[in-house]
Amino acid sequence: MESSLRVPDRAGLECPVEDVARGLLNALLVVGGRIGRIVEVEAYGGADDPASHAHRGPTPRNRSMFASPGTLYVYRSYGLHWCANVVSGAVGSPSAVLVRAVAPVAGLESMRRDRPRARTDRDLANGPGKLCAALGITGSDDGADLLDPSARVRLVRDDVLAPCDPVVSPRVGISVEVERPWRFRVPPPHAGAR
DNA sequence: CTTTGGATCGTCT
DNA sequence: GACGATCCAAAGG
Numbered sequence: 001m002e003s004s005l006r007v008p009d010r011a012g013l014e015c016p017v018e019d020v021a022r023g024l025l026n027a028l029l030v031v032g033g034r035i036g037r038i039v040e041v042e043a044y045g046g047a048d049d050p051a052s053h054a055h056r057g058p059t060p061r062n063r064s065m066f067a068s069p070g071t072l073y074v075y076r077s078y079g080l081h082w083c084a085n086v087v088s089g090a091v092g093s094p095s096a097v098l099v100r101a102v103a104p105v106a107g108l109e110s111m112r113r114d115r116p117r118a119r120t121d122r123d124l125a126n127g128p129g130k131l132c133a134a135l136g137i138t139g140s141d142d143g144a145d146l147l148d149p150s151a152r153v154r155l156v157r158d159d160v161l162a163p164c165d166p167v168v169s170p171r172v173g174i175s176v177e178v179e180r181p182w183r184f185r186v187p188p189p190h191a192g193a194r
Numbered sequence: 195c196t197t198t199g200g201a202t203c204g205t206c207t
Numbered sequence: 208g209a210c211g212a213t214c215c216a217a218a219g220g
Contacts, residue, residue: 042212051212061205078213079203085212098212117215129213173212 006157007147013069013088017043017095018182020088024097025162025186029084030154031135034110036102036125037160042171043182044085046094051177054094064143065094072153074132074142081129084137086146086155100183101126104134111135163187 008027013020021043029036044052053062053075064073064087071087073096089095102125104111111124111134118124118134125131132138137153146155167185170178 044212053212056206059206075212076204078201078211079205080201081213083212100212127213171212175211 007149008070008155008157010068010070010147013086014090015088017045017088017097020086020095021097021182021184022166023162024086024099024155025166025184026160027162028105028156028158029099029102029131029135030156031137031152032107032110034107034135035105036131036135037105038099038101039103039186040099040101040126041184042098042100043184044096044098046089049095049177049180051171051174051180052095054096065096067091067143068145070145070147070155072137072141072144072146074137074139076139077129082132082138083128084132084141084153098128099131100128101185102131102135 021041024038024041027038046052046054049055054065058066061075064071067087068091069088073085073087074082077083085096085098087096104121104124114136115124115134125134141153144151144153146153163186165187167187168181169183170181171183
């Protein structure tokens with residue numbers, strides 16, 4: 001019986017961002033009573049990745065990406081949506097994992113209240129901007145330490161492991177490096193039996 | 195189910 | 208001044 005929630009290892013977040021991204025699948029994002037299980041992510045590198053916000057060095061917006069691994073990087077997208085990233089890489093070689101979708105686990109009532117347009121529970125948090133709205137993550141959470149047990153936004157692990165065989169595809173919504181297969185998704189239920 | 199186009203404003207050049 | 212690491216509604220199959 002495994003009941004204690006494990007915090008991801010900070011040193012583990014210094015692995016190559018592609019591996020960090022795979023490892024974050026099925027981890028939990030906890031914001032107060034709201035909990036979502038991470039089911040889709042994208043990896044973004046540093047100076048070597050033209051699609052990354054860190055590509056051109058630090059700016060006021062992306063400064064959190066240059067902080068310690070385990071930091072939360074929240075930015076505004078298209079002027080109105082918030083998007084959340086888990087910062088990875090050692091200090092000095094920034095990278096981050098964009099959380100693209102979570103499956104609602106707890107706090108569904110609050111999520112529905114903050115996502116009135118979602119028609120189904122599945123629509124609650126199946127997008128980078130949607131999950132921030134559903135969980136209540138905003139720009140004021142930027143720079144928080146996700147591994148701090150007392151933080152408002154936490155990243156924790158339960159006994160559901162990351163899948164061995166995630167669905168891999170190119171990242172979406174970008175205009176450069178469009179071929180790099182750095183999008184990872186938990187396989188749909190039926191694809192597991194094989 | 196899929197496709198298409200408009201909204202909207204902070205950020206960086 | 209241009210461009211988004213997006214979302215949603217509407218319309219068609």
